[in-house]
Amino acid sequence: MHIVVLVKQVPDWDIPPSSFKVDEAAKKVVPPQGVAPVTSQFDAIAAEAAMRIKDADATTKVTIMSMGAATARDVIKQGLAMGADEGVLLTDAAFDDLDSYGAATVLSTAVKKLGDVDLVLTGRQAVDWDSGVTPTLIAGMLGAPVITFGKRVAVAGGTVTVERVLPDSLETVEASLPAVVSVSNELGEPRYPKLPQIMAAGKKQVTTWAAGDLGLDAGTLGQKLTLEALYVPVVDTKVEIMAGDTPEEQAMALAKRLQDAKLI
Amino acid sequence: MANGVLILAELMDGKIAAVTQELVGAAQRLGAGPVSAMLLGSGVEGAASGVTGVEKTYVVDDAALAEYTTDGFTNAAAAVVALADPAIILLGQTNAGRDLGPALSFKLGTAVAMDTTSLEMKDGKLHTTRPAYGGNARAVNGFTSTPAIATVRPKSQDAAEGGSAGVVEKVAFDASGIRTKVVARNVAASEGVRLEDADTVVTGGRGLGGPEGFADIEALAKELGGAVGASRAVADLGWRPVGEQVGLTGKVVSPTLYIAVAVSGASQHMAGCSGSKNIVAINKDPDANIFKASRFGIVGDYKTVLPAFLAAVKKVRAEG
Numbered sequence: 271m272h273i274v275v276l277v278k279q280v281p282d283w284d285i286p287p288s289s290f291k292v293d294e295a296a297k298k299v300v301p302p303q304g305v306a307p308v309t310s311q312f313d314a315i316a317a318e319a320a321m322r323i324k325d326a327d328a329t330t331k332v333t334i335m336s337m338g339a340a341t342a343r344d345v346i347k348q349g350l351a352m353g354a355d356e357g358v359l360l361t362d363a364a365f366d367d368l369d370s371y372g373a374a375t376v377l378s379t380a381v382k383k384l385g386d387v388d389l390v391l392t393g394r395q396a397v398d399w400d401s402g403v404t405p406t407l408i409a410g411m412l413g414a415p416v417i418t419f420g421k422r423v424a425v426a427g428g429t430v431t432v433e434r435v436l437p438d439s440l441e442t443v444e445a446s447l448p449a450v451v452s453v454s455n456e457l458g459e460p461r462y463p464k465l466p467q468i469m470a471a472g473k474k475q476v477t478t479w480a481a482g483d484l485g486l487d488a489g490t491l492g493q494k495l496t497l498e499a500l501y502v503p504v505v506d507t508k509v510e511i512m513a514g515d516t517p518e519e520q521a522m523a524l525a526k527r528l529q530d531a532k533l534i
Numbered sequence: 535m536a537n538g539v540l541i542l543a544e545l546m547d548g549k550i551a552a553v554t555q556e557l558v559g560a561a562q563r564l565g566a567g568p569v570s571a572m573l574l575g576s577g578v579e580g581a582a583s584g585v586t587g588v589e590k591t592y593v594v595d596d597a598a599l600a601e602y603t604t605d606g607f608t609n610a611a612a613a614v615v616a617l618a619d620p621a622i623i624l625l626g627q628t629n630a631g632r633d634l635g636p637a638l639s640f641k642l643g644t645a646v647a648m649d650t651t652s653l654e655m656k657d658g659k660l661h662t663t664r665p666a667y668g669g670n671a672r673a674v675n676g677f678t679s680t681p682a683i684a685t686v687r688p689k690s691q692d693a694a695e696g697g698s699a700g701v702v703e704k705v706a707f708d709a710s711g712i713r714t715k716v717v718a719r720n721v722a723a724s725e726g727v728r729l730e731d732a733d734t735v736v737t738g739g740r741g742l743g744g745p746e747g748f749a750d751i752e753a754l755a756k757e758l759g760g761a762v763g764a765s766r767a768v769a770d771l772g773w774r775p776v777g778e779q780v781g782l783t784g785k786v787v788s789p790t791l792y793i794a795v796a797v798s799g800a801s802q803h804m805a806g807c808s809g810s811k812n813i814v815a816i817n818k819d820p821d822a823n824i825f826k827a828s829r830f831g832i833v834g835d836y837k838t839v840l841p842a843f844l845a846a847v848k849k850v851r852a853e854g
């Protein structure tokens with residue numbers, strides 16, 4: 271059993287909205303000073319899903335794969351510290367600013383190059399563009415079925431069984447391997463590596479592939495979805511804070527305001 | 535030559551879902567040619583006349599579509615697309631749309647823009663605007679491939695009203711390519727007003743400190759005839775069911791009154807409630823982000839403010 275977990279490095283999302291800045295001319299986010307980029311939240315959870323499968327069957331091999339800048343090695347190392355076996359870093363100027371189709375082309379080509387992959391685990395959506403498109407495109411490119419929004423992923427006898435979280439129902443879906451599964455936060459928190467594991471991760475192998483290693487070039491990765499503009503929306507609401515010396519006075523002031531506005 | 539807009543119609547409790555008429559409205563306003571709909575499922579043909587304001591409703595009614603599966607719905611939709619040859623396809627950002635949008639994108643070899651909140655035609659081409667970076671940014675996208683596919687956030691568009699039902703055209707599809715199997719489905723029991731439809735929503739956040747904190751939230755929602763919502767932090771902690779989660783990866787609500795108690799107002803939470811007509815916040819932190827989007831607020835501890843507010847609401851309502 272060989273599982274590939276796709277992890278993306280993204281700007282830290284846990285910053286005050288006021289420090290979120292965009293360079294409108296470059297159509298790019300300006301990372302806040304001194305805040306390091308992180309593993310996309312759901313991707314760390316995908317790594318957790320892989321580790322749980324490995325916990326149940328120690329013969330499972332887990333490869334962490336990321337496409338991005340050279341710094342994406344850091345997010346691969348985190349997956350290795352969680353207990354994964356190997357890493358693959360896909361980095362090349364031709365991979366910058368790809369749309370989902372381009373990203374899926376690079377990632378699926380690399381998965382094919384590994385050759386013996388049974389299961390690809392991803393996050394439900396990357397915590398930058400919030401799209402949730404890449405896993406399904408990768409599945410299409412691999413000719414494999416996809417199951418999205420998993421909260422439990424189990425494999426047995428060549429079948430993957432996934433509990434899908436939907437807002438008002440829980441669905442159990444099966445598919446034959448190889449398959450692609452995206453996971454959601456309901457799966458649970460990713461495990462926290464201890465120091466010896468972090469040390470050990472430093473010794474694990476990370477293979478780096480550029481476009482040429484995958485037989486790709488900028489020409490084969492054209493954009494189907496173009497980015498025309500990126501901006502920060504203006505919110506112009508002005509809040510009226512209720513005055514009052516006691517909670518009762520504040521509460522009564524609010525109730526009256528809501529009644530005047532015919533809201534209650 | 536590809537022309538017109540094809541929308542995905544969906545059912546809710548056997549009737550055409552509200553989001554469907556929102557998609558029709560958005561499609562009509564684009565002025566990009568005739569608007570048609572596709573309705574996919576099993577035993578759905580009778581509901582097709584519920585889609586109004588469209589020229590045609592394509593129906594794929596097949597037992598193989600009784601449960602949503604990615605392959606089943608993608609292949610059925612592709613069969614309709616082959617006949618309709620639309621320039622633009624719109625789906626709701628719903629359970630089905632979230633999954634089908636990307637799959638249809640692959641099947642048709644064209645791009646999809648997910649979770650869009652506004653759409654317009656520029657030089658004869660679709661441009662979409664969508665929140666990105668957890669709602670902190672807006673991205674405007676264009677398409678170099680056809681048909682252009684977009685999923686549209688529920689409640690972001692005015693629904694089409696009036697108009698008549700389209701001509702129903704039945705379409706067959708090949709059900710042999712379904713590679714996943716739904717082996718079980720547990721539907722969460724729901725009581726009271728449905729969160730998405732409620733005119734008043736009272737949401738509790740992590741600051742409530744535990745599930746017990748929701749007793750007052752429930753009492754207030756009951757008093758106002760509204761529904762209870764939760765932040766993701768609360769759902770993740772297991773204090774409330776996932777079905778109550780409001781936000782980017784939860785439900786989108788746009789009630790007349792949204793009361794957020796001990797919710798910080800993270801952008802990903804606001805993604806699910808910023809369409810509310812009036813937001814009211816109760817939070818002990820005067821700098822909490824939630825106040826930036828609120829019309830009225832109380833800075834204070836919910837433990838004292840909430841019971842007092844419930845009493846005050848009862849009093850002013852009794853006095854009329």
Ligand SMILES: Cc1cc2nc3c(=O)[nH]c(=O)nc-3n(C[C@H](O)[C@H](O)[C@H](O)COP(=O)(O)OP(=O)(O)OC[C@H]3O[C@@H](n4cnc5c(N)ncnc54)[C@H](O)[C@@H]3O)c2cc1C
Binds near residue numbers: 739819836
């Ligand atoms: C990709 C992604 C998707 C996400 N999707 C969602 C989503 O769909 N929905 C969602 O909600 N979140 C979502 N989140 C999480 C979001 O970023 C926040 O972490 C979450 O909304 C915080 O929940 P909270 O406001 O309840 O908790 P906290 O951020 O912990 O805020 C608690 C608030 O309670 C206040 N408080 C504490 N004690 C009291 C008291 N006694 N009285 C009054 N006030 C008090 C505090 O001042 C604080 O403002 C997502 C995050 C990511 C990265």
Ligand SMILES: Nc1ncnc2c1ncn2[C@@H]1O[C@H](COP(=O)(O)O)[C@@H](O)[C@H]1O
Binds near residue numbers: 313393395399
């Ligand atoms: N550059 C990337 N490197 C590795 N994985 C990625 C990359 N882009 C997307 N993914 C995976 O695809 C998932 C969905 O991404 P998206 O479709 O961009 O929202 C992410 O959660 C990742 O698991």
